[in-house]
Amino acid sequence: MIRPSSNRSFRRSIALAALVVPALLLAGCDRNPLVVRRSSCPAVAVAAYVGDTTLFRPAAAGAVADAANMEAVATITNVRDECAETSDQFVSRITYDVIVRRTDAAQARQIMLPVFAAVVQAGNIVNAKQISQVAVNFAAGQERAVAQGTATAAVSRTAAAVPQAILDKINRKRRPGELDAATDPMADPEVRAALRAASFEVLLGFQLDDRALAYNIAK
Template sequence: MTSPAFRRSIALATVAVPALLLAACDRNPLVVRRSSCPAVAVAAYAGDMTLFRPGAAGTVADAANMDAVATITTVRDDCAETSDQFVSRINYDVIVRRTDAAPARQFVLPVFAAVVQAGNIVNAKQISQVTVNFAAGQERAVAQGTATAAVSRTAAAVPQAILDKINRKRRPGELDAATDPMADPEVKAALRAASFEVLLGFQLDDRALAYNIAK
């Protein structure tokens, strides 16, 4: 079942559009280039994880029992093309700040990477663990995490008929010369179906997710 974090996050990830020549004449400079590599973003409400001391209920009223706060940040991705896939290798940092800096401690945090198609279809999801170590007296620590996501070249391709409709030369005086092809519902649907993104976030339970939404 798709987490509410996915459903609320789709609008935050930028989805690139195909290479378009929106031209009413041969030399219109308005060209939008599209990469078939998926965009990468942190899912809304899943980029932070608040940990409470054992026995705390984990609600807004339990702020006094807060143990640590973890944040996903500094996301980098490198996309490589193979004969049949676009493969994204993603690196990110996890920063943790704790309230009790006295003892040496270790936090093991679950992080998901989900491939989302057309804005709302989860095609694949992997969960990995990021380990953050604190020395005695250390209040803030950083660890690095990695993820890999693959998208089929076929699925990410816009049909040639749609590209032809977008790039068709439009001459002054024609009925649709000033019509934006991107407004065509068929074009919109085809571009959306060929759009992919990778969403990162902490794997939260319902209580932790509700806390993030409420704060």
């Protein structure tokens, strides 16, 4: 049983911890936690609907694409990137794995899969695109195989820079009582447009024809 005096000391300790812990957390932050800092290196991700592909037997090319005619299924996974800065560019070196499972493992085989890496600006503008072939090799009797692919993407430092006037708008100190003290700077269309224009990403995916893309969307 906890004695009353010990109980009071325990409550004081809890109260002190409640004050000290937030202070320690804030001490680890910058003085102004509202200042926006962004990375100019492009984000890297697998694009929607093209991160996997299903291969069907050639004889089924004109038939309905279904499980009975399925030959192999491939998936892009384990995407990794390293971003290096040069005097005028941000260069991303990307590696990823392609995992393939096949239905007929009787013979040794190689499957070639085209994979693209596209540099996208502002969410919908393709600035550059490269397509590489990833070779996946199967030994006789092997149902699952993995191959590694690589890609390199570069983004101009100038294009990825947010104008100083926009940064000043975002990071301006706001004092209580000012008309826009409670206004989110991201509500300003000019700010949103500038940040969007300076945002880049690298999207990976299998280079699919219309039929394969339609299959992915429908499934």
